[in-house]
Amino acid sequence: MKAMTTLEQLSQTTRDLCKTVAQEFSSLSLVDLNYKPTPDSWSMLECLEHLNRYSRYYNPALAKAIAQNPCENCVPSITFSWLGKKSVDMVRPQNMKKHKTVKHMNPNDSHLKRATTEEFLQHQQELLHMLEDAKQAKLNKKAVPVEFFKLLNMRIGETLAFVVAHQERHVQQALRVKQQLTQQAAA
Template sequence: MNIMNKLELLTQANRTLTETVTNEFAKLDLDALNYKPSAESWSILECLEHLNRYSRYYNPALAKAIAQNSNGNFLESINYSWLGKKSLDMVRPQNAKKHKTVKHMNPNNSKLGRGAIDEFLMHQEKLQQLLQNAKGTNLNKKAVPVEFFKLLKLRIGETLEFVVTHQERHIQQALRVKQQQAQQMAA
């Protein structure tokens, strides 16, 4: 797929995620936002906090990588490394297999309030800007250290796709939590 088309798809997905959080979660009360279907599952706010923890790392790492590689060396398509393909396959929303997250990224049993929503939306604005800035960047440059093992690096393009795809996965999870709560209330 052409890089400009890929960036546009990621930009649109980012907008959709922002709209979903604003429309589906922002108006809920704290009890609904903290509802957990089971002790080991995450609440809506825990899903958002998990994404916030990733954004706190990846947004600055991407900003640095994009700034250092915006030399106009623009390529027509994104090439994926083995690590990039594996990472994307793991977080795709269609992949129903559950994966354990690294301990410091697991928000289970966190005390969370509306600030988690505000922070998520702030990170989405930053990501939107990064996606725009990426248009003049060599997206095939291996320049983004993997959060849990910084010796490994992902390409800029695959990292942008990983961040958006990972967010889609957990926003869908949060929507399922909302639906489960509605079903429990109706029963």
């Protein structure tokens, strides 16, 4: 898998997610953004807050790993370890299997404001800068501790792929909540 193509694809997906979140959620009221189809499901803002919690950990961890592993003349390519492949496959939007999140990453019953969306978009801008910086990094260096088990490290490139796939998954989840809200309002 060519890294430049992959990094470019990850950047494009991230830009698309920013555009989607800005377009789809900015005109909604705070009441609508906090709408929950069921008490145990997440609202649109809770989906974004979940991603914010992950970004608060992974953005600094990735920035540090990228800065500490420069590569001037290496051929950038991303290869996936068993852990990286499993992690990315688990969070791909196409994988509709539900997974229980760790307690501190679960935003259920949070009281969220519009700042949640603004923070999400800010994290995406940071990620876009990291994806650009990653073009000059050793992408296959195991340098990013896994959030819930810091003794395990993932490779820089596979962590970037994990983060973007995870965000894509939960933005799509938020869009499904919006669709349910629209259907309920029309009924």
